[in-house]
Amino acid sequence: MTGSLSPNPTPQGSAGPAEPPRQPLTPTSPPDDAVLPARHPEAPAPGTAIGSHYVHCFGCGPQQTGGLQMDVRAGEGLDVTAEFVVKPLHQGGPGLAHGGILVTAMDETLGSLNWLLHTAAVTGRLESDFVRPVPVDSLLHIRAWVTGVVGRKIYCAGEGRIGGPEGPVAIRAQALFIQVKLEHFTTHGRPEDIKAALDDPDLFKRARAFEVNP
Numbered sequence: 001m002t003g004s005l006s007p008n009p010t011p012q013g014s015a016g017p018a019e020p021p022r023q024p025l026t027p028t029s030p031p032d033d034a035v036l037p038a039r040h041p042e043a044p045a046p047g048t049a050i051g052s053h054y055v056h057c058f059g060c061g062p063q064q065t066g067g068l069q070m071d072v073r074a075g076e077g078l079d080v081t082a083e084f085v086v087k088p089l090h091q092g093g094p095g096l097a098h099g100g101i102l103v104t105a106m107d108e109t110l111g112s113l114n115w116l117l118h119t120a121a122v123t124g125r126l127e128s129d130f131v132r133p134v135p136v137d138s139l140l141h142i143r144a145w146v147t148g149v150v151g152r153k154i155y156c157a158g159e160g161r162i163g164g165p166e167g168p169v170a171i172r173a174q175a176l177f178i179q180v181k182l183e184h185f186t187t188h189g190r191p192e193d194i195k196a197a198l199d200d201p202d203l204f205k206r207a208r209a210f211e212v213n214p
Protein backbone atom coordinates (compact mmCIF):
# COMPACT_ATOMS: atom_id res chain seq x y z
CA MET A 1 0.00 0.00 0.00
CA THR A 2 1.64 3.25 -1.08
CA GLY A 3 0.57 6.90 -1.03
CA SER A 4 0.18 6.59 2.72
CA LEU A 5 -0.45 10.26 3.33
CA SER A 6 -3.67 10.16 1.34
CA PRO A 7 -6.59 10.92 3.61
CA ASN A 8 -8.87 7.95 4.09
CA PRO A 9 -11.56 7.55 3.16
CA THR A 10 -11.88 9.70 0.09
CA PRO A 11 -15.38 9.27 -1.35
CA GLN A 12 -15.12 7.48 -4.67
CA GLY A 13 -15.65 9.72 -7.63
CA SER A 14 -14.93 12.92 -5.70
CA ALA A 15 -11.82 14.97 -6.17
CA GLY A 16 -11.03 14.65 -2.45
CA PRO A 17 -8.49 16.76 -0.60
CA ALA A 18 -5.46 17.94 -2.53
CA GLU A 19 -2.68 15.35 -2.49
CA PRO A 20 0.25 16.45 -0.34
CA PRO A 21 3.72 15.89 -1.76
CA ARG A 22 4.61 12.20 -1.79
CA GLN A 23 6.86 11.31 1.14
CA PRO A 24 9.69 8.77 1.05
CA LEU A 25 8.86 5.36 2.49
CA THR A 26 9.73 5.16 6.19
CA PRO A 27 8.89 2.77 9.05
CA THR A 28 5.56 4.59 9.40
CA SER A 29 4.55 3.90 5.78
CA PRO A 30 2.08 1.01 5.55
CA PRO A 31 3.61 -1.99 3.80
CA ASP A 32 1.98 -3.63 0.81
CA ASP A 33 0.26 -6.29 2.93
CA ALA A 34 -1.43 -3.70 5.17
CA VAL A 35 -5.22 -3.81 5.24
CA LEU A 36 -7.84 -1.22 6.10
CA PRO A 37 -10.12 -2.92 8.64
CA ALA A 38 -13.79 -2.14 9.04
CA ARG A 39 -14.82 0.52 11.52
CA HIS A 40 -15.61 -1.30 14.77
CA PRO A 41 -19.39 -1.71 15.20
CA GLU A 42 -19.19 -0.02 18.61
CA ALA A 43 -17.00 2.85 17.40
CA PRO A 44 -18.31 6.29 18.40
CA ALA A 45 -20.90 7.54 15.91
CA PRO A 46 -19.62 9.90 13.20
CA GLY A 47 -19.51 13.48 14.44
CA THR A 48 -19.60 12.59 18.12
CA ALA A 49 -16.95 13.48 20.65
CA ILE A 50 -14.75 10.50 21.42
CA GLY A 51 -14.09 11.59 24.99
CA SER A 52 -10.96 11.42 27.07
CA HIS A 53 -9.28 8.02 27.49
CA TYR A 54 -7.85 9.16 30.85
CA VAL A 55 -8.82 12.25 32.85
CA HIS A 56 -5.17 13.12 33.63
CA CYS A 57 -3.88 12.70 30.07
CA PHE A 58 -1.81 15.71 29.01
CA GLY A 59 -3.45 15.63 25.59
CA CYS A 60 -7.14 15.11 26.38
CA GLY A 61 -7.67 14.90 30.15
CA PRO A 62 -10.33 17.30 31.44
CA GLN A 63 -8.67 17.29 34.89
CA GLN A 64 -5.25 18.13 33.46
CA THR A 65 -5.62 21.92 33.65
CA GLY A 66 -2.17 22.60 32.18
CA GLY A 67 -2.74 20.13 29.34
CA LEU A 68 -4.12 20.54 25.85
CA GLN A 69 -7.62 19.30 26.83
CA MET A 70 -8.28 18.26 23.26
CA ASP A 71 -11.69 17.24 22.10
CA VAL A 72 -11.46 14.68 19.29
CA ARG A 73 -14.44 13.77 17.12
CA ALA A 74 -15.08 10.60 15.16
CA GLY A 75 -15.24 10.88 11.38
CA GLU A 76 -17.35 8.88 8.95
CA GLY A 77 -14.69 6.25 8.30
CA LEU A 78 -11.43 5.41 10.01
CA ASP A 79 -10.74 9.08 10.62
CA VAL A 80 -11.04 11.70 13.34
CA THR A 81 -10.86 15.48 13.64
CA ALA A 82 -9.76 17.74 16.47
CA GLU A 83 -9.31 21.43 17.12
CA PHE A 84 -6.67 23.00 19.27
CA VAL A 85 -6.08 26.68 20.03
CA VAL A 86 -2.44 27.61 20.57
CA LYS A 87 -2.05 29.50 23.85
CA PRO A 88 0.80 31.75 25.07
CA LEU A 89 1.76 28.82 27.32
CA HIS A 90 2.61 26.82 24.20
CA GLN A 91 5.21 29.19 22.74
CA GLY A 92 8.54 28.05 21.37
CA GLY A 93 9.67 31.17 19.49
CA PRO A 94 8.10 34.52 20.34
CA GLY A 95 4.43 34.36 19.45
CA LEU A 96 4.81 30.95 17.80
CA ALA A 97 3.79 27.46 18.83
CA HIS A 98 6.48 25.11 20.12
CA GLY A 99 6.98 22.24 17.68
CA GLY A 100 6.81 19.65 20.44
CA ILE A 101 3.39 20.91 21.46
CA LEU A 102 2.16 20.58 17.88
CA VAL A 103 3.50 17.02 17.76
CA THR A 104 1.71 16.27 21.03
CA ALA A 105 -1.53 17.48 19.49
CA MET A 106 -0.90 15.24 16.48
CA ASP A 107 -0.03 12.26 18.72
CA GLU A 108 -3.23 12.68 20.70
CA THR A 109 -5.37 12.94 17.58
CA LEU A 110 -3.67 9.98 15.88
CA GLY A 111 -3.99 7.96 19.11
CA SER A 112 -7.72 8.58 19.15
CA LEU A 113 -8.04 6.42 16.05
CA ASN A 114 -7.76 3.56 18.55
CA TRP A 115 -11.39 4.14 19.46
CA LEU A 116 -12.56 3.47 15.90
CA LEU A 117 -10.76 0.13 15.92
CA HIS A 118 -11.48 -0.66 19.60
CA THR A 119 -7.82 -1.34 20.09
CA ALA A 120 -5.54 -0.13 22.87
CA ALA A 121 -2.33 0.96 21.17
CA VAL A 122 0.64 3.17 22.01
CA THR A 123 2.82 5.32 19.77
CA GLY A 124 5.84 3.37 18.57
CA ARG A 125 7.10 5.90 16.06
CA LEU A 126 5.86 9.36 15.12
CA GLU A 127 7.28 11.42 12.25
CA SER A 128 6.35 15.00 11.53
CA ASP A 129 6.95 17.68 8.95
CA PHE A 130 6.62 21.26 10.11
CA VAL A 131 5.38 23.07 7.03
CA ARG A 132 4.65 26.56 8.31
CA PRO A 133 4.87 28.37 11.67
CA VAL A 134 1.74 28.47 13.83
CA PRO A 135 1.10 31.78 15.61
CA VAL A 136 -0.23 31.94 19.16
CA ASP A 137 -4.05 32.27 19.21
CA SER A 138 -4.32 30.21 16.02
CA LEU A 139 -6.84 27.45 15.80
CA LEU A 140 -5.23 24.28 14.49
CA HIS A 141 -7.70 21.98 12.76
CA ILE A 142 -6.32 18.44 12.81
CA ARG A 143 -7.48 15.46 10.81
CA ALA A 144 -6.07 11.96 11.19
CA TRP A 145 -6.82 8.69 9.42
CA VAL A 146 -5.75 5.06 9.49
CA THR A 147 -3.56 4.10 6.54
CA GLY A 148 -3.28 0.37 7.21
CA VAL A 149 -3.04 -2.38 9.79
CA VAL A 150 -0.70 -5.38 9.90
CA GLY A 151 -1.07 -7.58 12.97
CA ARG A 152 -0.45 -5.38 16.03
CA LYS A 153 0.85 -2.51 13.90
CA ILE A 154 -1.49 0.37 13.13
CA TYR A 155 -0.26 2.85 10.52
CA CYS A 156 -1.81 6.28 10.41
CA ALA A 157 -1.29 9.81 9.16
CA GLY A 158 -2.63 13.27 9.83
CA GLU A 159 -2.35 16.94 9.10
CA GLY A 160 -2.98 20.18 10.99
CA ARG A 161 -4.34 23.23 9.18
CA ILE A 162 -4.41 26.78 10.47
CA GLY A 163 -7.84 28.33 10.99
CA GLY A 164 -10.02 25.42 9.89
CA PRO A 165 -10.33 22.44 7.56
CA GLU A 166 -9.62 24.52 4.44
CA GLY A 167 -6.74 26.49 5.97
CA PRO A 168 -3.10 26.15 5.02
CA VAL A 169 -1.30 23.01 6.20
CA ALA A 170 1.07 23.74 9.08
CA ILE A 171 2.06 20.22 10.12
CA ARG A 172 1.89 16.71 8.70
CA ALA A 173 2.52 13.53 10.63
CA GLN A 174 2.79 9.80 10.04
CA ALA A 175 2.84 7.30 12.86
CA LEU A 176 3.06 3.65 13.77
CA PHE A 177 1.03 2.62 16.81
CA ILE A 178 1.52 -0.79 18.40
CA GLN A 179 -1.39 -2.64 19.93
CA VAL A 180 -0.80 -3.50 23.58
CA LYS A 181 -2.66 -5.35 26.30
CA LEU A 182 -3.85 -3.52 29.40
CA GLU A 183 -0.88 -5.02 31.22
CA HIS A 184 1.24 -2.49 29.32
CA PHE A 185 -0.25 0.18 31.55
CA THR A 186 -0.59 -1.80 34.77
CA THR A 187 2.99 -3.11 34.54
CA HIS A 188 4.78 0.11 33.69
CA GLY A 189 2.72 2.93 35.21
CA ARG A 190 3.36 4.58 38.58
CA PRO A 191 1.51 2.37 41.08
CA GLU A 192 -0.64 5.07 42.70
CA ASP A 193 -1.89 6.26 39.33
CA ILE A 194 -2.64 2.70 38.20
CA LYS A 195 -4.57 2.06 41.41
CA ALA A 196 -6.60 5.24 40.98
CA ALA A 197 -7.31 4.32 37.34
CA LEU A 198 -8.40 0.80 38.25
CA ASP A 199 -10.65 2.24 40.98
CA ASP A 200 -12.42 4.38 38.38
CA PRO A 201 -15.23 2.08 37.18
CA ASP A 202 -15.86 4.01 33.97
CA LEU A 203 -12.25 3.95 32.86
CA PHE A 204 -11.82 0.31 33.78
CA LYS A 205 -14.96 -0.70 31.88
CA ARG A 206 -13.89 1.29 28.83
CA ALA A 207 -10.39 -0.12 28.88
CA ARG A 208 -11.58 -3.72 29.33
CA ALA A 209 -13.99 -3.41 26.40
CA PHE A 210 -10.96 -2.99 24.17
CA GLU A 211 -9.37 -6.13 25.46
CA VAL A 212 -12.34 -8.45 25.02
CA ASN A 213 -13.33 -6.93 21.66
CA PRO A 214 -10.02 -6.56 19.82
Ligand SMILES: CCCCC/C=C\C/C=C\C/C=C\C/C=C\CCCC(=O)SCCNC(=O)CCNC(=O)[C@H](O)C(C)(C)COP(=O)(O)OP(=O)(O)OC[C@H]1O[C@@H](n2cnc3c(N)ncnc32)[C@H](O)[C@@H]1OP(=O)(O)O
Nearest residue numbers: 027053108111112114120121122123124125178185197207
Ligand atom coordinates in the same frame (compact mmCIF):
# COMPACT_ATOMS: atom_id res chain seq x y z
C1 LIG B 1 -5.81 0.07 33.70
C2 LIG B 1 -5.57 1.49 33.19
C3 LIG B 1 -5.75 1.63 31.72
C4 LIG B 1 -5.54 3.06 31.31
C5 LIG B 1 -5.45 3.21 29.80
C6 LIG B 1 -6.79 3.34 29.21
C7 LIG B 1 -7.02 3.27 27.91
C8 LIG B 1 -5.91 3.15 26.93
C9 LIG B 1 -6.48 2.71 25.65
C10 LIG B 1 -6.32 3.35 24.52
C11 LIG B 1 -5.66 4.67 24.43
C12 LIG B 1 -6.55 5.52 23.59
C13 LIG B 1 -6.18 6.68 23.07
C14 LIG B 1 -4.77 7.15 23.19
C15 LIG B 1 -4.63 8.51 22.61
C16 LIG B 1 -3.51 9.19 22.67
C17 LIG B 1 -2.38 8.77 23.51
C18 LIG B 1 -1.06 9.17 22.94
C19 LIG B 1 -0.28 7.94 22.63
C20 LIG B 1 1.06 7.95 23.33
O1 LIG B 1 1.73 8.92 23.38
S1 LIG B 1 1.59 6.45 24.04
C21 LIG B 1 3.07 6.94 24.90
C22 LIG B 1 4.33 6.88 24.07
N1 LIG B 1 4.65 5.54 23.68
C23 LIG B 1 5.23 4.66 24.51
O2 LIG B 1 5.45 4.91 25.66
C24 LIG B 1 5.58 3.31 23.91
C25 LIG B 1 6.89 2.78 24.52
N2 LIG B 1 7.31 1.58 23.80
C26 LIG B 1 6.86 0.36 24.15
O3 LIG B 1 6.20 0.18 25.14
C27 LIG B 1 7.25 -0.76 23.22
O4 LIG B 1 8.40 -0.49 22.52
C28 LIG B 1 6.07 -1.11 22.23
C29 LIG B 1 4.82 -1.51 23.00
C30 LIG B 1 5.78 0.08 21.29
C31 LIG B 1 6.51 -2.30 21.35
O5 LIG B 1 7.04 -3.30 22.20
P1 LIG B 1 6.52 -4.82 22.14
O6 LIG B 1 7.53 -5.63 22.90
O7 LIG B 1 5.11 -4.92 22.55
O8 LIG B 1 6.56 -5.21 20.62
P2 LIG B 1 7.78 -5.35 19.61
O9 LIG B 1 8.97 -4.61 20.05
O10 LIG B 1 7.94 -6.81 19.30
O11 LIG B 1 7.19 -4.60 18.31
C32 LIG B 1 6.06 -5.12 17.63
C33 LIG B 1 6.23 -4.78 16.15
O12 LIG B 1 6.28 -3.35 16.03
C34 LIG B 1 7.51 -2.93 15.47
N3 LIG B 1 7.96 -1.70 16.13
C35 LIG B 1 7.89 -1.43 17.45
N4 LIG B 1 8.37 -0.22 17.69
C36 LIG B 1 8.72 0.30 16.49
C37 LIG B 1 9.29 1.53 16.09
N5 LIG B 1 9.56 2.48 16.98
N6 LIG B 1 9.54 1.72 14.78
C38 LIG B 1 9.24 0.77 13.88
N7 LIG B 1 8.70 -0.42 14.20
C39 LIG B 1 8.46 -0.65 15.48
C40 LIG B 1 8.46 -4.07 15.73
O13 LIG B 1 9.53 -4.08 14.79
C41 LIG B 1 7.57 -5.27 15.61
O14 LIG B 1 7.35 -5.52 14.22
P3 LIG B 1 7.23 -7.03 13.67
O15 LIG B 1 6.02 -7.64 14.34
O16 LIG B 1 7.04 -6.89 12.20
O17 LIG B 1 8.50 -7.71 14.04
